[in-house]
Amino acid sequence: MTNFIPLFPLELVPFPGEKLNLHIFEPRYKQLIGDCVAQGKPFGIIAVINNKLMEYGTLMQVAEVKKLYEDGRMDIATRATEVFRVLELVKDLPDKLYSGAIVTYPQNEIVVNMPALQPVLRQIQELLLMLQSPKAFPKPDNELCSYDVASMTGLSMEEAYDLLQLLREDQRIEYLRRHMQKVLPVVKEMELLKSKIKLNGHFRELKSLGFEEE
Incomplete structure (x- = not known):
């Protein structure tokens, strides 16, 4: 299936199922969200990485306008629904400040695979x-898929975009597994460094070495 959607380029990669709160303040995007709310239609967040508009993005549905300011700014709650791929950019729309695209929705396997995800x-x-983070998984363990936990793994923008392009659950799980195998030793080393700093008064003022400063 192909269709036209308005585009909201951001340095952000939402995953299907993710809930995202946005503050809308630029005139073009105030118009975009206003149109989507009025027509009950979705919009697309497409990643901008190194000042380049990427090919894949995430379809977003406006769940609620939390606050509407006198100057037209908005606080909105949105939910990501599915992955799309841009076929053609449409930069100039009649009477619109924003751009859009003709997109297609690749077949994407979203399933629960607990043995692999565990x-x-x-x-x-x-x-x-x-x-020492109190953050909990967004669903019971037996309902989780890779998308539900991806944002908790410390992915960079580039890594998140790589994951977005993987359209099978087993591929995404393997990507996250390998990523965590790289991340955990680094964090453990930082925790060891923090403990050494605490034990040595000479280094106690070197707070920039603490993990939370990274």
Whole structure:
């Protein structure tokens, strides 16, 4: 299936199912969101990486306008629904400040595969414990898929975009597993460094070495 959607370029990669709060203040995007709310239509967030507009993005539905300011700014709650791929950019729209695109929706496997995902969940729990973070999984474990936990793994923009292009659950789980295998040793080393700093008064003032400053 192909159709036209308005585009909202951001340095951000939402995953299907993710809830995202946005503050809308630029005139073109106030118009874009206003049109989407009035017509009950979705819009697309497409990643901008190194000042380049990428090919894949995420379809977003406006769930609620939380606050509408007198000058037209808005606080909105949105939900990501599915992955799209841009076929053709449409930069000039009649009477519109924003751009759009003709997009297609590639077949994307979104399933629960707990046996494969369980090792990744353990790695994430270990990471959260080291970071002393109270963040919990958004669903019961037996309902989770890779998209539900990807934002808890510390992916860079480039890595998140790589994950967005993977359209099978087993591929995404393997990507996250390998990512966590790289991240955990780094965090453990930083935790060891923090403990050494605390034990040595000479280094106590070198706060920039602490993990939370990174």
